[in-house]
Amino acid sequence: MSEGTHASPPLLEVKDLVRHFPVRSSGVVRRTIGQVRAVDGVTFTVHEGSSLGLVGESGCGKSTTGRVITRLLDPTSGSVTFDGRDIATLSQKQMRDVRRDIQIIFQDPYTSLNPRHTVGSIVGAPLEVHDIVPRNEVLTRVQELLERVGLNPEHYNRYPSEFSGGQRQRIGIARALALNPKLIVADEPVSALDVSIQAQVINLMEELKRDLGIAFLFIAHDLAIVRHFCPEIAVMYLGKIVEIGPREWVYDQPHHPYTQALLSAVPDIKQAALGGRRGRIKLEGDVPSPINPPSGCRFRTRCWKAQDICAQEEPPLLQISPGHQAACHFAEPMDQALESAGALGTRGTITSN
Amino acid sequence: MTDVTSSPATAEASRTDATGPFLVVEDLTVKFPTADGLVHAVTDLSYTLELGRTLGIVGESGSGKSVSSMALLGLHDERRTQMSGSIRLDGTEIIGLNDARMRTIRGRVAAMIFQDALSALHPFYSVGSQIAEAYRAHHDVSSKVARNRVVEMLERVGIPQAGSRADNYPHQFSGGMRQRAMIAMSLVNDPKLLIADEPTTALDVTVQAQILDLLQDLQKEFGSAVIIITHDLGVVAEMADDVLVMYGGRAVEYGSCKELLTHPEMPYTWGLLSSVPEVGGDVDRPLVPIPGTPPSLLTPPPGCPFEPRCRFKHELPADLCRNELPLLRPGGRGPGHLKRCHLEDPERSMARVEAEVLAEVKGHEGATSDV
Numbered sequence: 143m144s145e146g147t148h149a150s151p152p153l154l155e156v157k158d159l160v161r162h163f164p165v166r167s168s169g170v171v172r173r174t175i176g177q178v179r180a181v182d183g184v185t186f187t188v189h190e191g192s193s194l195g196l197v198g199e200s201g202c203g204k205s206t207t208g209r210v211i212t213r214l215l216d217p218t219s220g221s222v223t224f225d226g227r228d229i230a231t232l233s234q235k236q237m238r239d240v241r242r243d244i245q246i247i248f249q250d251p252y253t254s255l256n257p258r259h260t261v262g263s264i265v266g267a268p269l270e271v272h273d274i275v276p277r278n279e280v281l282t283r284v285q286e287l288l289e290r291v292g293l294n295p296e297h298y299n300r301y302p303s304e305f306s307g308g309q310r311q312r313i314g315i316a317r318a319l320a321l322n323p324k325l326i327v328a329d330e331p332v333s334a335l336d337v338s339i340q341a342q343v344i345n346l347m348e349e350l351k352r353d354l355g356i357a358f359l360f361i362a363h364d365l366a367i368v369r370h371f372c373p374e375i376a377v378m379y380l381g382k383i384v385e386i387g388p389r390e391w392v393y394d395q396p397h398h399p400y401t402q403a404l405l406s407a408v409p410d411i412k413q414a415a416l417g418g419r420r421g422r423i424k425l426e427g428d429v430p431s432p433i434n435p436p437s438g439c440r441f442r443t444r445c446w447k448a449q450d451i452c453a454q455e456e457p458p459l460l461q462i463s464p465g466h467q468a469a470c471h472f473a474e475p476m477d478q479a480l481e482s483a484g485a486l487g488t489r490g491t492i493t494s495n
Numbered sequence: 496m497t498d499v500t501s502s503p504a505t506a507e508a509s510r511t512d513a514t515g516p517f518l519v520v521e522d523l524t525v526k527f528p529t530a531d532g533l534v535h536a537v538t539d540l541s542y543t544l545e546l547g548r549t550l551g552i553v554g555e556s557g558s559g560k561s562v563s564s565m566a567l568l569g570l571h572d573e574r575r576t577q578m579s580g581s582i583r584l585d586g587t588e589i590i591g592l593n594d595a596r597m598r599t600i601r602g603r604v605a606a607m608i609f610q611d612a613l614s615a616l617h618p619f620y621s622v623g624s625q626i627a628e629a630y631r632a633h634h635d636v637s638s639k640v641a642r643n644r645v646v647e648m649l650e651r652v653g654i655p656q657a658g659s660r661a662d663n664y665p666h667q668f669s670g671g672m673r674q675r676a677m678i679a680m681s682l683v684n685d686p687k688l689l690i691a692d693e694p695t696t697a698l699d700v701t702v703q704a705q706i707l708d709l710l711q712d713l714q715k716e717f718g719s720a721v722i723i724i725t726h727d728l729g730v731v732a733e734m735a736d737d738v739l740v741m742y743g744g745r746a747v748e749y750g751s752c753k754e755l756l757t758h759p760e761m762p763y764t765w766g767l768l769s770s771v772p773e774v775g776g777d778v779d780r781p782l783v784p785i786p787g788t789p790p791s792l793l794t795p796p797p798g799c800p801f802e803p804r805c806r807f808k809h810e811l812p813a814d815l816c817r818n819e820l821p822l823l824r825p826g827g828r829g830p831g832h833l834k835r836c837h838l839e840d841p842e843r844s845m846a847r848v849e850a851e852v853l854a855e856v857k858g859h860e861g862a863t864s865d866v
Contacts, residue, residue, distance in 0.1 A: 409729030
């Protein structure tokens with residue numbers, strides 16, 4: 143685990159990344175009448191062998207970020223530097239080499255594997271496309287990969303439908319591993335799996351991180367799993383990073399009101415079982431539309447601390463402590479936030495019983 | 496069948512002899528004949544539930560938690576389902592009830608909140624008209640009265656501008672609002688039993704917190720019985736009074752929420768608890784997954800359903816777990832806590848210690864196993 147200071151340049155450096163999707167009018171002409179600002183200026187780095195967790199609620203732009211980095215989507219602007227090379231503007235042809243080093247694991251193990259292909263051809267496809275293993279050795283390599291992810295190598299000629307959800311996700315992981323990538327973008331890799339199976343897949347990815355030194359960009363909405371897997375965390379809201387830093391800071395000393403509300407909303411088994419409950423900051427309403435995000439701070443419409451300045455000025459990411467940044471005009475530690483949320487009472491309330 | 500003597504139903508009965516519990520499920524068995532053979536979805540399930548109480552049913556996909564709850568509302572097609580046992584809801588036997596009688600109960604006495612509100616609501620009709628339809632099915636009132644009731648309910652579940660929002664279609668609602676509308680629809684007839692099947696699984700955590708709070712408030716207000724079906728132990732911990740853990744179509748552990756989560760007795764429950772990380776937990780505590788996959792319900796094993804995945808079967812005489820189904824019975828933690836496991840208490844405490852040691856060791860090896 144590489145926490146704290148990094149001497150070497152980062153493996154992945156994302157700077158001011160923007161991805162907008164045009165909204166077109168209906169009718170023949172289909173004029174562009176607006177932009178969905180899915181990702182709107184995101185900056186972060188991932189170091190070799192480390193992993194960054196990207197958390198946030200649906201629609202916050204975390205998956206779009208993952209897809210732009212893998213160039214499944216093209217960025218609107220901004221730069222993505224991978225291994226010292228800006229890949230944001232490479233052509234699809236130039237991207238080919240880079241794709242060896244950046245692979246993706248998808249959320250849904252049912253739709254991300256072609257049902258008409260055998261496991262062998264799914265896992266072997268990247269090997270053939272990139273022509274890195276002689277044809278007659280593809281099968282051996284496929285079997286090695288299947289064994290690596292805990293599947294029976296004899297099963298290479300079976301179809302995805304013959305496997306359970308957890309096993310299918312292992313197939314997806316084997317496919318991602320085929321080219322010995324340096325970075326894997328894992329987009330909600332376990333959220334479609336049962337809890338007892340989730341742990342199996344997380345442990346497998348942890349092994350890969352440790353044994354093969356693969357860096358992960360781990361995208362998920364499950365805060366507990368992200369905390370378990372990633373030493374560095376970035377919290378996104380409406381296309382922006384609102385808080386970023388080492389997990390000890392983001393989880394134990396969150397300073398952005400959104401992070402605080404998010405963490406306080408997670409049910410805690412131990413505390414609930416013992417009869418108590420932490421103070422909970424209740425947010426009202428839903429995430430606003432990313433077509434017309436609120437002016438200034440995007441969180442202000444749901445924030446109990448919002449004042450005039452929040453509508454006028456967008457808060458920049460400010461340093462709370464080394465490596466830990468939060469984008470809020472009124473950043474304060476959790477206990478004070480719980481107090482202010484309770485004291486103000488109008489938008490946020492503390493519940494404790 | 497051997498379970499009857501020590502089922503949750505009878506264990507609870509001692510407490511509630513006077514009037515009898517509101518809901519009694521006894522030896523409920525649901526099987527579906529399929530092309531591959533008979534699927535034993537639920538086997539010999541028994542439990543009771545009182546008004547004002549919340550039962551959490553926990554289990555993984557295929558554990559029978561949803562199938563058993565759909566049976567409470569008579570939602571299984573009789574022609575394609577083999578059902579036996581008994582479900583008594585407020586004194587009425589549900590199994591074998593004819594359609595006409597069932598319709599007077601469904602939505603009126605017992606209602607359900609489904610997981611996916613988008614597919615549970617009809618896209619062609621406005622939200623208000625769907626809720627009004629549910630109301631008028633049980634109340635002979637004018638459309639105007641029904642409309643007022645709809646707006647009242649939408650307001651109660653926290654939909655802003657309920658008057659105009661009632662005319663919106665489901666796609667115009669956000670995910671959280673659709674789930675609120677579903678809750679409004681299920682509560683419009685003041686049901687005494689509310690079944691919430693994974694009510695927050697499709698929602699984000701901040702919205703989930705809103706919906707869970709709403710459900711708790713509504714239960715306090717209406718004094719109804721609630722069954723909450725979920726795979727999320729955190730949700731159960733916050734919502735439930737009692738918890739029923741299901742595995743392979745059977746109840747494997749039952750007890751009060753606090754008791755069960757602090758002193759779980761069944762190795763499957765241990766496995767569930769140790770395979771989820773906690774937001775406030777120790778990051779270096781490794782996750783200990785349950786090896787293997789859930790059993791096929793086509794050919795359920797004759798012994799303990801969890802035996803193939805259990806780490807502790809070797810503690811017991813050879814093949815006992817494989818061949819003999821353990822009873823759901825109380826152990827050393829008192830009569831209210833039932834578990835289905837052959838391990839006796841001394842062996843159990845040894846096994847628990849071992850489970851914890853195993854967790855430590857596993858962390859350093861980081862080993863995983865599957866298949």
